[in-house]
Amino acid sequence: MKKRSSKKEGNSQYRMMILAGFIVIFTFLSILVILTMDALEESQPQEVLVRDPERIENGIHLRTGLKAGEGMEAVIRHCTPCHSASLVTQNRMDAAGWESTIRWMQETQNLWDLGEDHELVVRYLTREYPVESKGRRQALKNIEWYSLDGQNP
Amino acid sequence: MNRRGFLSKTSLAALSAAIGTEIFYGAQIPAGYRLIAEQDPDLFARYHKDRDMVILNKRPINIEARAHLLNDDVTPERCMFVRNNGKVPVELQAENWELLIDGESVRQGRSFSLEELKTTFPHYSYNLTLECGGNGRSEFDPPAKGNQWTVGAVSCATWTGVRLRDVLREVGIKQDAVYVGYHAADLHLSGDPRKEVISRGIPMAKAMQEETLLAFEMNGKPIPEIHGFPLRLVAGGWPASVSGKWLKGLSVRNQVHDGPKMESPSYRVPCDPVAPGTEVADENMCIIESMPVKSLITYPRTGAVLETGRSLRINGHAWAGELQVKEVSYSIDFGATWQECTLDKPVNRLAWQNFRAAVTFPSEGYYEIWARATDSRGVSQPMVLPGWNPKGYLNNACHRIAVKVV
Numbered sequence: 192m193k194k195r196s197s198k199k200e201g202n203s204q205y206r207m208m209i210l211a212g213f214i215v216i217f218t219f220l221s222i223l224v225i226l227t228m229d230a231l232e233e234s235q236p237q238e239v240l241v242r243d244p245e246r247i248e249n250g251i252h253l254r255t256g257l258k259a260g261e262g263m264e265a266v267i268r269h270c271t272p273c274h275s276a277s278l279v280t281q282n283r284m285d286a287a288g289w290e291s292t293i294r295w296m297q298e299t300q301n302l303w304d305l306g307e308d309h310e311l312v313v314r315y316l317t318r319e320y321p322v323e324s325k326g327r328r329q330a331l332k333n334i335e336w337y338s339l340d341g342q343n344p
Numbered sequence: 345m346n347r348r349g350f351l352s353k354t355s356l357a358a359l360s361a362a363i364g365t366e367i368f369y370g371a372q373i374p375a376g377y378r379l380i381a382e383q384d385p386d387l388f389a390r391y392h393k394d395r396d397m398v399i400l401n402k403r404p405i406n407i408e409a410r411a412h413l414l415n416d417d418v419t420p421e422r423c424m425f426v427r428n429n430g431k432v433p434v435e436l437q438a439e440n441w442e443l444l445i446d447g448e449s450v451r452q453g454r455s456f457s458l459e460e461l462k463t464t465f466p467h468y469s470y471n472l473t474l475e476c477g478g479n480g481r482s483e484f485d486p487p488a489k490g491n492q493w494t495v496g497a498v499s500c501a502t503w504t505g506v507r508l509r510d511v512l513r514e515v516g517i518k519q520d521a522v523y524v525g526y527h528a529a530d531l532h533l534s535g536d537p538r539k540e541v542i543s544r545g546i547p548m549a550k551a552m553q554e555e556t557l558l559a560f561e562m563n564g565k566p567i568p569e570i571h572g573f574p575l576r577l578v579a580g581g582w583p584a585s586v587s588g589k590w591l592k593g594l595s596v597r598n599q600v601h602d603g604p605k606m607e608s609p610s611y612r613v614p615c616d617p618v619a620p621g622t623e624v625a626d627e628n629m630c631i632i633e634s635m636p637v638k639s640l641i642t643y644p645r646t647g648a649v650l651e652t653g654r655s656l657r658i659n660g661h662a663w664a665g666e667l668q669v670k671e672v673s674y675s676i677d678f679g680a681t682w683q684e685c686t687l688d689k690p691v692n693r694l695a696w697q698n699f700r701a702a703v704t705f706p707s708e709g710y711y712e713i714w715a716r717a718t719d720s721r722g723v724s725q726p727m728v729l730p731g732w733n734p735k736g737y738l739n740n741a742c743h744r745i746a747v748k749v750v
Contacts (some may be wrong), residue, residue: 273533275403281492292489299604301534325485327728331646331712334746339648339656 256280262315265308273300279316283323289316350380391570394422400491404428404533405570409496411743412645414661417691417698418471419499421568427476427497428570429605430541433529438566438574443558447525447595451516458574461558464514465506470555471695472580473500473663475635477611480739483729486621488736495640495743500661500696503578505559508594511553517548517596524551524589525601526577543603544586544611545595546579550633555580555694558591580694581665583611583632583737600631611736613733620732629734634665637725638740639672639699639717646745652708656747659700662687664719671718672699676711676747679727685715705749714744 244251246251247259255276257263271277284292290313296302387405388395396413400406407426414423438458446453476497481488508524525545532539548700559578560567567573572589579586585605595601601743605611612629614622639662650656662669668690681682685701705711716722725742 206623219701273403273535275401277399278400278491281400282489283487284489299404301532301536319510322486325483325487327485328741329483331744331746336647336748337645339644339650 229299258319260315260319262311262318265311266315267304269302269308269312271300279320283320284316285322286313287318288322289313289320348371369656381690391426391595392568393419393426397423397425398494400493400494401434404430405432406491406663408493409499410645411495411640411660412565412746414496414498414640417500418563419501419502420563421571423672424499424501424571425476425497427491427584428530430530430532431532432570436529436569436573436590438560440575443575444527444593445511445515445590445596446593448598449518449521449577449596451517451518454515456511458560461506461511461575467504467508468507468554468557469502469504469530470502470557470580470693471502471691472555472557472578473498473694473696474578474580474584474633475499475638475663477583477585477632477635478735480741481736483739483741484620484732484736485534485729486732487524488734493538497584498638498640498663500663501562503557503576504561504563504564505557505576505578507554508556508558508577509554511538511558512551515654516594518598520598521533521548522599523547523597523601525595525597525603525606526586526591527593527595527603528588529590529592535605540604542585542588542605543601544588544605545597545601545603546582546586547600547633548588550582553579554697555692564581581634581663583635585611606631609735611737613731613737617731618733622735624731629738632737635663635665636730636738637664637667637669637717637719637723638662638743639669639725640743641715641745644747645744648745649748649750652705652749656703656705657700658685658713658715659698659709660702660715660743661696662699662715662717663696664717666694667719667721668693669697669717670720670722672697673716673718674701674703675716676703676705678712679714682716705747706747710749712744713747714742716742 212309244254250259252259252263255267255271257266257276257280266279387393387399387402388397393407394413397407397409400408405426405428409423409425441458442455443461444453444455476493478490479493479497481490482492482493482494523545525543527540527543530541532541557578559576560574562568562571567576575591577588577591608626608629611632613632614624615628617628618624639660641658643659644673658674663674669687672685672687674685675682683701685699688698690697695698703713714727716725725740729739729741
């Protein structure tokens with residue numbers, strides 16, 4: 192009797208240990224899965240950036256901000272190794288202006304000969320970033336209205 | 345110096361594989377230079393900038409403030425504009441920083457360690473207005489090349505350092521000295537280590553002013569990395585490009601300094617006025633010295649909607665290069681009538697001055713509040729764009745904010 196009961200006790204102890212083991216393994220696996228998911232989530236924006244550097248939305252090349260159009264790849268190749276594309280997108284020039292800017296960069300800033308791409312680049316820049324007339328003073332634009340109440344008693 | 349070498353073919357291949365696209369002209373990319381895909385995009389965190397600041401360019405880094413961010417009397421680091429022509433130097437260390445003073449017009453070239461400068465000469469602190477020569481460029485018509493600054497490329501921080509004139513006197517300057525040119529540690533965008541990015545300077549008269557500093561502190565702390573740590577030439581009231589960051593050398597010249605960006609058309613305007621769009625010969629372009637009179641409404645932020653019958657407190661800053669501002673006025677009827685603001689004296693010469701006023705509106709509706717400063721010689725800001733110039737410098741047209749009374 193005594194022997195049996197001790198055997199029974201031993202069995203239940205054994206079962207408890209297996210159960211505890213399962214709980215430990217389950218918990219461990221759960222944590223592992225959660226951590227992995229977290230890691231995936233964190234790295235996702237960067238992955239998009241890296242995986243799809245040529246994505247275009249609403250006519251804009253997302254990685255550089257350049258307007259999509261014939262010659263854009265050439266501009267990326269020749270212009271963006273040294274400076275960001277925002278130096279292009281901020282500016283507005285006519286063909287002579289873009290031409291002289293390229294020449295200035297070649298003469299003083301180590302820009303290489305654009306070869307066959309030269310005309311393609313100037314055409315793209317003149318087409319996508321042409322001069323807009325602004326006059327002597329423009330109207331205030333894109334005003335974000337907000338209530339001043341409570342801020343200025 | 346090996347950071348200035350170029351990427352090897354294997355590391356280029358690895359990089360290409362990592363970003364999943366071929367890198368054109370990879371041989372041109374300097375080693376240590378991070379491509380867009382692997383660059384830290386958060387410049388705000390990296391350089392302690394307010395998230396309302398506007399990034400004009402990430403390579404080179406150019407960031408401007410918006411008017412309402414400049415409301416402090418002393419501009420804090422987080423709201424100070426950033427203007428770079430090249431790449432921010434890496435591995436800046438104050439411990440072994442050396443400043444070499446040479447040039448045709450020094451008796452004998454000499455080097456100072458930063459520590460030597462600090463311990464040999466008395467320290468001075470001034471609030472100094474630094475405005476980019478191209479601040480306001482975005483408004484010119486026909487447009488001018490370069491970063492399209494709107495209103496926020498100006499600051500007035502407290503700079504602490506030794507007087508340039510004390511150091512020059514210690515070194516010994518010849519009678520024929522004309523100009524002091526600076527040399528800096530920044531890196532050319534092309535990665536070419538032989539190319540100096542920008543090396544401008546000031547005439548002797550400006551160099552000998554008591555407020556012209558070799559500064560090592562900004563707002564009571566070591567100068568932030570992107571603003572010129574550990575040593576910067578600071579000459580208030582002139583285009584900020586004369587205030588060389590990451591200062592490694594000064595050349596005392598017997599002629600006008602001829603470093604990069606001293607030549608036409610950089611930081612020059614036509615000596616005589618020209619019609620918009622005119623091509624101007626190099627010899628007819630003159631170096632910009634003192635900046636013109638200007639002001640900024642820093643409170644409230646543009647776009648305020650307020651209830652009728654209530655007065656609106658406005659405030660801002662005004663500055664006038666080498667001169668003092670003698671008056672600031674505001675108009676709510678597009679210049680038909682002007683009311684005078686209360687104007688403080690500058691904390692010291694070359695510091696901006698604070699102004700304030702209480703504005704009342706005659707009825708409901710859309711208003712613009714325009715501010716106009718007048719310098720000690722009676723010269724005011726124009727309401728329209730001032731004289732066109734090829735590079736779009738010196739736009740000191742009146743600042744205005746929109747207000748709606750409901």
